[in-house]
Amino acid sequence: SxxxxxxxxxxxxxxxxxxxxNAEPPRSALISSYVTPVDFFYKRNHGPIPIVDDIERYCVSISGLVENxxxxxxxxxxMLPKYDVAATLQCAGNRRTAMSETRKVKGVGWDVSAIGNAVWGGAKLADVxxxxxxxxxxxxxxxxxxxVEFVSIDKCKEENGGPYKASIPxxxxxxxxxxxxxxxxxxxxxxxxxxxxPLRVIVPGVIGARSVKWLDSISVVTEECQGFFMQKDYKMFPPSVDWDNINWSTRRAQMDFPVQSAICSLEDVSAIKPGKIKVSGYAASGGGRGIERVDVSVDGGQTWMEASRYQRTGIPYIAGDISSDKWxxxxxxxxVDVMHNTEIVAKAVDIAANVQPEKVQDIWNLRGILNTSWHRVQVRVGH
Ligand code: MTE
Ligand code: MO
Structure with a gap:
């Protein structure tokens, strides 16, 4: 390549x-604004970045089981009505590195920043x-x-040099x-x-893998896309399945992402002075489910307090409120005041009352996807 x-x-x-x-911003840069600047937005690719230099000739074909x-x-x-949609894109592999700590998983390692929030402008697929x-x-x-299957113009080794593709219902x-x-x-x-x-798909509330970049063609088909990334990757397996007993066809292609949160104002281990510290980060859930609550613990998860939440400004966020961005x-x-060494933890709850699981071991899976376990950071207090 x-x-x-x-x-x-x-x-x-x-x-x-x-x-x-494949790259991600530092934690602190990620949460410095509600809308993630393009430069700081994680980049997840499976091949070289294609070059489209003749924009006049660029076109997307729409075929398959369609009348015209x-x-x-x-x-x-x-020419179609333009919509600006604030939507968070999260790679299913976000926080994969931490999943490897208990037992090794296969895939590109990511800290907590394989996620970003952008305002995407374009036409609705329903109109197209x-x-x-x-x-x-x-x-x-x-x-x-x-x-509906989306095929890209890039080339990746997982598809034996063919294009990246995915589908949605x-x-x-x-x-x-x-x-x-x-x-x-x-x-x-x-x-x-x-x-x-020049054109990509954005599927709000769904793992990033379905938001196909560099769109080449769309086709309406009977079966779900049979490509590698739908059938042999991005599926959630139980901890009992490993490479010697995997049967890909037994699982569904992952679509919505589960409730997630991470602390971004602190690293895995941070040295601090005794006194007030700010614990801040992001929380998101898939399928348009808003965030009901974010709980923070400063004693390793024994007791919890509720964090304040916001989107665009200092206005408190209320899930489902008409002024909130649902995706x-x-x-x-x-x-909080921290005087001694401790572990700080965050977990979010979405509007369907889904909660992040406590331990990474309980959701360990061989591909290392969807690590949504409680996010823990250590603080070392120097006097
Ligand atoms: N689309 C194409 N054509 N090729 C790719 O490698 N990667 C997917 C998705 N769309 C990919 C793609 C994955 S796994 C993710 S997480 C998102 O794009 C990442 O989008 P971003 O690089 O804009 O953050
Ligand atoms: Mo991804």
């Missing part, structure tokens, strides 16, 4: 793998699919189409409320090469 034409990247990023480029297959140029997509004759809120087409693709986008902007700027220029993370903050 040719990695000689990669785009420039911010030097603050921590590189977890160079070719393909079409090729859409950027101007056709820009209307152009090929599929009405809103369709779950099966007359010809039996039930899934047609019911989600045609539901305007699901806010699935074909995005050409990120935080008000033209999408950059790392994040999918976006919330930041939390809690100030």
């Amino acid at each position: 040719d990695y000689s034409q990669e785009p420039p990247r911010h030097p603050c990023l921590k590189i977890n793998s160079k070719d393909p480029f 297959p079409k090729e859409l140029f950027m101007k056709d997509i820009r 699919l209307e152009l090929v004759g599929i009405s809103k809120l369709t779950s099966t087409t007359q010809s039996g189409g039930k899934h 047609l019911s989600q693709a045609t539901n305007p409320e699901a806010d699935v986008l074909l995005a050409y902007e990120m935080n008000g700027e033209t999408l950059n090469r790392d994040h999918g220029y 976006a993370w919330v930041l939390f903050e809690f100030t």
Whole structure:
């Protein structure tokens, strides 16, 4: 593979793998703003970044089980109503490094920053699919189409040099409320090469793996996408399954991400002075489920206190409130006096009362995905 034409990247990023480029921002940079600046947004790739230099000729084909297959140029997509959706993208591998500590897992290592919150601008997939004759809120087409497959123009070794691909159910693709986008902007700027220029899919509330970058084609199909990343990766297995007894076909492709939170104002081990410290971080849940609560403990999880939560400004966040961004993370903050060495812990609860699991061992899985165990950091107090 040719990695000689990669785009420039911010030097603050921590590189977890160079070719393909996988990198995340430092914890403190991640929570310095509600909307993650593009430079600080994690980058997760499976091959070289494709180059699209003739934007006039770039088009997306829409075919498969549709009445009027079409090729859409950027101007056709820009003609549709534009939506700006604040949505958090999280890699299923976020916090994978910590899952390897008890028992080794396979995959690129990540700290807690394989997540970011951006305002994605683009057309709704539901509007795009209307152009090929599929009405809103369709779950099966007359010809039996039930899934929408997205194929990229990149090349990855897991697909034997073929493109990255994924699919979502047609019911989600045609539901305007699901806010699935074909995005050409990120935080008000033209999408950059790392994040999918000129056009990518954004599937809010779902693991990042389904938000296909550098979109080449869309097809309406009967079966879920049979690609590597849907069938042989990004599936959650129980701790009893290892590489010698795995049967991929027994599990569903992971879609929604579970409730998650992490402390970002402190490293795994931080030296501090006795006195007040700020414990802050992010919390998010999948499927549009808001965050009901974030609990913080300063005694290793024996007693808990509730952190304050906010999105855009200092206005307290209330899940489900019309002024809140339903697909976006919330930041939390809690100030506490710490006089002795201790362990600080965070766990979030979503509006369906789902809670993060206590121990990583209980959710250990061979691919190291969805580590949502209580996030723990150690503080060492120097006098
Ligand atoms: N799309 C393509 N074409 N190729 C990829 O490697 N990686 C996926 C997804 N879409 C990927 C892709 C994964 S696993 C994640 S987590 C997100 O893109 C990361 O998006 P980002 O790099 O914009 O943060
Ligand atoms: Mo990912």
